[in-house]
Amino acid sequence: MANENSTVISLVENASKGDRRSVSRLLTLVERGGISAEEVAEATHKLAGKSHVIGITGAPGAGKSTLTASLAKDLATSEYKPAVLAVDPSSPLTGGAILGDRVRMEEASEAGAFIRSMATRGHAGGLALAVPGMVRVFDAFGFNPIIIETVGVGQVEVDVASAADTVVVVVTSGWGDAVQANKAGLLEIADLFVVNKADRPGASDARRDLELMIDLSQVTGQMSRRPEIVMTTATEGEGFDEFKKAIFEHKEFLFEGEQISVRRSNRWKAEVSSRLDYLLSEVAKKSMEDLEEKEGSSPGLIAREMAKNILKKDEFR
Amino acid sequence: MNEKENAPIRIVLAKLGLDGHDRGLKVVARMLRDAGMEVVYLGLRQTTEMVVSAVEQEDADAVGISMHNAGHLTLAPRIVKALDDAGLNVPVIVGGIVPEGDLDAMTESGVAGVLGPGASAEDVAKCVREAVATRGE
Numbered sequence A: 001m002a003n004e005n006s007t008v009i010s011l012v013e014n015a016s017k018g019d020r021r022s023v024s025r026l027l028t029l030v031e032r033g034g035i036s037a038e039e040v041a042e043a044t045h046k047l048a049g050k051s052h053v054i055g056i057t058g059a060p061g062a063g064k065s066t067l068t069a070s071l072a073k074d075l076a077t078s079e080y081k082p083a084v085l086a087v088d089p090s091s092p093l094t095g096g097a098i099l100g101d102r103v104r105m106e107e108a109s110e111a112g113a114f115i116r117s118m119a120t121r122g123h124a125g126g127l128a129l130a131v132p133g134m135v136r137v138f139d140a141f142g143f144n145p146i147i148i149e150t151v152g153v154g155q156v157e158v159d160v161a162s163a164a165d166t167v168v169v170v171v172t173s174g175w176g177d178a179v180q181a182n183k184a185g186l187l188e189i190a191d192l193f194v195v196n197k198a199d200r201p202g203a204s205d206a207r208r209d210l211e212l213m214i215d216l217s218q219v220t221g222q223m224s225r226r227p228e229i230v231m232t233t234a235t236e237g238e239g240f241d242e243f244k245k246a247i248f249e250h251k252e253f254l255f256e257g258e259q260i261s262v263r264r265s266n267r268w269k270a271e272v273s274s275r276l277d278y279l280l281s282e283v284a285k286k287s288m289e290d291l292e293e294k295e296g297s298s299p300g301l302i303a304r305e306m307a308k309n310i311l312k313k314d315e316f317r
Numbered sequence B: 001m002n003e004k005e006n007a008p009i010r011i012v013l014a015k016l017g018l019d020g021h022d023r024g025l026k027v028v029a030r031m032l033r034d035a036g037m038e039v040v041y042l043g044l045r046q047t048t049e050m051v052v053s054a055v056e057q058e059d060a061d062a063v064g065i066s067m068h069n070a071g072h073l074t075l076a077p078r079i080v081k082a083l084d085d086a087g088l089n090v091p092v093i094v095g096g097i098v099p100e101g102d103l104d105a106m107t108e109s110g111v112a113g114v115l116g117p118g119a120s121a122e123d124v125a126k127c128v129r130e131a132v133a134t135r136g137e
């Protein structure tokens, strides 16, 4: 690649004209990080901010992809231009990944939804940096809504989903699933619960568990609003209308008041914070490489000295 | 986080045609994952259009297609051409039973590599890596 910056500029130009391949390239640049990711971020920042971002999270196999696919297909068939970012874990051993969410999203894709699969790529910080940037790319080029699917197990995955405007937590029928979701920290972030696999026994148990836990912890979502609970059988389309309606009601709730600006300002701060963390940790890592063992000296003292030296530097470009 | 140089290879994996099961395809997916690649798994009964739009949206570096029966002489070139027409410069690797006599025709139609049923995990990973490296030049 001859000139990174001119590449980004022409990709942005073409993406603005509706070229999906350029959108796809920009997503890759953001995902890989580094200087071109920063350039894409700067180029897309001023274009973004209009889209409704929906996070869908829950345990593996709960039905997130099936629900996401139905929603994306439905919206793509009406007046919307949805995009999906489906995140799956990388293998910690090899760094590889099998990204299988697309299997369920065939019809959504045929209907016109833009589906992008993404692996967590090991380092946790990377996901927290990459996802907001990729969402911004979709947003900048008119994709709306943007649906992020993540497995609700790792902290970063949960954080990534919770940075959405509307956070959907999917649990399944039966005893214990809601309790697991609570343990994984999913209860506090939910704007909407879906009890999926309602064709199986125990759907009303799961619902009752959720109601109880909401009562007990007085969890009211991130805002002053009690999360709704909808029951679905995603594979049959059962409950889909209620699911969609609940999402749009939450969107209305956000946009009619100042909730949306509060939430976005929190999201903005969270992103600044993860970027700051990242920059600082990179410099810290670098200075660790030059550290020689000074026998007997206090680790705390040495660390403070190093921090002083780091802060004098001006190497954050 | 400048991991440009060592970003994993992303490969779209699909089976064309109406027949078959996906056991073999899943084995290949695992081989590639274990070789450190990101496999966008499409599964069975894929059409040319579905593969092309997956490659476009996933910004894939390569495509692996598996097929049964004698589809390779028509289906494989069709995918190569459709990707070309869409301006997507990615190598296509074909897995399946391809008779010796058809190999030249496959290469001529632009297929970057052919893997028979006996290919080892190393063969599979090596074939993809080489195809991507050659194409990237």
Ligand SMILES: Nc1nc2c(ncn2[C@@H]2O[C@H](COP(=O)(O)OP(=O)(O)O)[C@@H](O)[C@H]2O)c(=O)[nH]1
Residues within 6 Å of the ligand: A058, A059, A060, A061, A062, A063, A064, A065, A066, A067, A104, A196, A197, A198, A199, A200, A232, A233, A234, A235, A236
């Ligand atoms: N019985 C039943 N199975 C479902 C339902 N929703 C999804 N599934 C199945 O559950 C499995 C996992 O679904 P998927 O959407 O991939 O879950 P994800 O891992 O949360 O994305 C698939 O085999 C689906 O067909 C449902 O409502 N009822």
Ligand SMILES: [Mg+2]
Residues within 6 Å of the ligand: A064, A065, A101, A149
């Ligand atoms: Mg899924």
